[in-house]
Amino acid sequence: MSDGSLLPIAMALPSPSRQPSLLQGFPSRGSDATGPPLAAGNPVARVLIESSLPHLDRPFDYSVPAELEDTALAGVRVKVRFSGQELNGYVLERVESSEAGHSLTPLLKVVSAVPVLTPALLELASSIAARYAGTLSDVLRTAIPPRVARLEKQFLSGDSLLDGPEEDNAAAEVSTSLAHAAWASYANGAPYLQHLAGGGSPRAVLTATQGFGAAGWPELVASAVAAVRSSGRGAVVVVPDYRDLDRMEAALRAVLPPGDVARLTADDGQTPRYRSYLRLLSGDAQVAVGTRSAAYAPVQDLGLVVCWDDGDDLHIDQRAPYAHTREVLLLRAEQESAACLMAAHSRSTELQRLVEGGWAVPVEAPRSVVRSSTPRVLNTADSFEQERDPLARIARLPGAAWRAAKEGLERGPVLVQVARAGYAPSLVCEDCREPARCNNCQGPLAIAGQSALPQCRWCSTPAPEWRCRHCGGVRLRRGAAGVLRTAEELGRAFPGKAVVTSSGDQVKAAVSDAHALVVATVGAEPIASGGYAAALLLDGNSLLRRENLRAGEDTVRRWFNAAALVRPAHEGGLVVITADDTTATGALLRWDPAGYASRELALRQELQLPPAVRIASVTGKRADVVHFTESLASSIQLRTAGPAPVSLTLSAKRGTEQEGDPDVRTLFFIPYAQAAVATRSMRAVKAASAAKRTSGPVQLRLDGVDVL
Secondary structure: OOHHHHHHHHHOOOOHHHOOOOOOOOOOOOOOOOOOOEOOOOOEEEEEEOOOOHHHOOOEEEEOEHHHOOOOOOOOEEEEEEOOEEEEEEEEEEEOOOOOOOOOOEOOEEEEOOOOOOHHHHHHHHHHHHHOOOOHHHHHHHHOOOOOHHHHHHHHOOOOOOOOOOOOOOOHHHHHHHHHHHHHOOEOHHHHHHHHHOOOOOEEEEEOOOOOOOOOHHHHHHHHHHHHHHOOOEEEEEOOOHHHHHHHHHHHHHHOOHHHEEEEOHHHOHHHHHHHHHHHHHOOOOEEEEOHHHHHOOOOOEEEEEEEOOOOHHHEOOOOOOOEHHHHHHHHHHHOOOEEEEEEOOOOHHHHHHHHOOOOEEEEOOHHHHHHHOOEEEEOOOHHHHHHOOOOOOOOOOHHHHHHHHHHOOOOOEEEEEOOOOOEOEEEEOOOOOEOEOOOOOOEEEEOOOOOOOEEOOOOOEOOOOOOOOOOOOOEEEEEOOHHHHHHHHHHHOOOOEEEEEEOOEOOOEEOOOOEEEEEEOOOOOEEOOOEOEEEEOOHHHHHOOOOOOHHHHHHHHHHHHHOOEOOHHHOOEEEEOOOOOHHHHHHHHOOHHHHHHHHHHHHHHHOOOOOOEEEEEEEEHHHHHHHHHHHHOOOOOEEEEEEEOOHHHHHHHOHHHHOOOEEEEEEEEOHHHHHHHHHHHHHHHHHHHHHOOOOOOEEEEOOOOOO
16 A cells, blocks of 8 residues: 555545545445445444554445445454555444445455454554554554464354363462462562452552562462452463563463463464464453563453563564553553553562552562562672772672672572673774774674674674774774673683573573573573572673663663572572662662662653653654644644754764765653643644645654653
8 A cells, every 4th residue: 555546535535624524435436326235234334444644544434235234343354445445444333324425435345254353452452542643553453463264264163262172270279379478478469469359450560579489470470360360350461572471371371271371472473373362352261461462462351461571672562653561551451440460570660650659559578578588689899899809890700700600600500691792792992992883884893703803783894904093003802792702701710610691592591400600691581490599790880871761770670680580698699790889789789679760750750751751752854853843833832852863973973964864853742731632633743744745754652762
């Protein structure tokens, strides 16, 4: 579907002042006004066309032929003719008459008789589109999986879609009792479960202390799901990636019948994903567990929504309208009056805002439980360690970290967290310490291995005869060590010990309890079934110094996720962190993620930065961004910043004369009281610009975490 083929029709629309409604379909040229016989009851179908064009984000009226009367029901997929093209769409509703004022184009066919778009999903998708100033079609593209005809035939015939036989789980009662005991160790934990089991809809923010074993977060979440299932209601559980999904699914199957759980993730392929969707749609399964798209799962009689680790960037959809799983589930909990559980080892500022506003109740471990269930944390930058090891501040592996690894290897596996993948992901000039850049595209140079030539990380151009543009030097040195270089150095430091790496496309989900060094990038730490004996958190300053508003918050989250995999202090568990003595480091030393989130939120509120306010970014060519800004200013006044080049570094390196017309970005800071009006105005401006072609397209993102 191209803009050019649709715009002539869209631009020819009558003005609202000359028609009672815009809900109308447009017949193709030369269509028969009489047409085929129409359906006897409700002969008009209001159809949402699958199109990302903002000016087509509304229902269009089509007539329903008599032969489609029993199949063209609300929620089914149909094919229609629009502007000379055959397009897919969804029937939103059937009505008695249309206000179009002319004969309607008939529906071409019913693609599928399965009503995949339920009324609850339509309401949720409409709310998400409104919140993120996007189109309903874009939201449904994520929410509804692609169809698989074979499964639909099986579904419509009434056959079971379950792969294997349903069997009762004999261990369910034991697993549930263990997890209930773990909940009882948290303040507000036991009352929360009782409220769920009693049919209530409590809202809580859980700060889990342990990431492995019977008291790990998957078991806690599974226990909450079991409690809500005991009240006869369903649940939706969303996690960031496949490793968390595997653990969460196993925990759920340990406390629920196998047929009760449906797994939803695009990584499994179209057939398994659509099978799970249909099982949930029919009510055969009552619990949906998966990644981002599972937040829209059509669970009947929804009683609980759960999001694990909402601070993970994987919860953000990378396609328009860039919705965040957390916000989808929060809107869904409100819409369907369901309970809500937001859980993580740390706490995001968004969840802290909900707690301080009284929307959710904190479920936290008391200090006595924290001390008994978490490892001891040591910072090599404190004054005591500095006196013992004066070189600790500049050494990548200070003496305290080396001793912790040596002693930990005698008891079990040792985790080493590093900031970067690869071998030497950045290089600098040996003489002047300026970053080494590619002569072809000005990208950063890197080394893939010990004997490899330096090459550009952007364009992969080798640089065998590199020369520094600043001082003329020809010698390079590593600006940072990646996971492979770190593993190589540790292998020499601890001869005879196995070294396991986990990073990039070689991420390991779990490791054994063998006495080995496990070197992993942030977010790729494997699970050790018995917990790690020790953990070394390297490159802390590199993580904290990133030019991002959320650098500190994200670093704290990654530290807590790694530290939660270590055994408790009374079992010898030790975490060594190599970073300056900052508030982020102090949060880990005290094991106080809530305190750090509260302080961070207070600073954001003082400066009026997210999440104290909402933020929208408009990116595109300068003329188009300026046009959008001026058009928006006619309906609402907002604090703005920009337009500014999207990449100041690239602009400075390459020069604007080489870029031609570089993309720019304008930021809008939106108070929550004005958010509904602002997003509605932004949608209207985008639709008007697209329909009238008064300016080029721009990218509109709301609440993007990477724009500040």
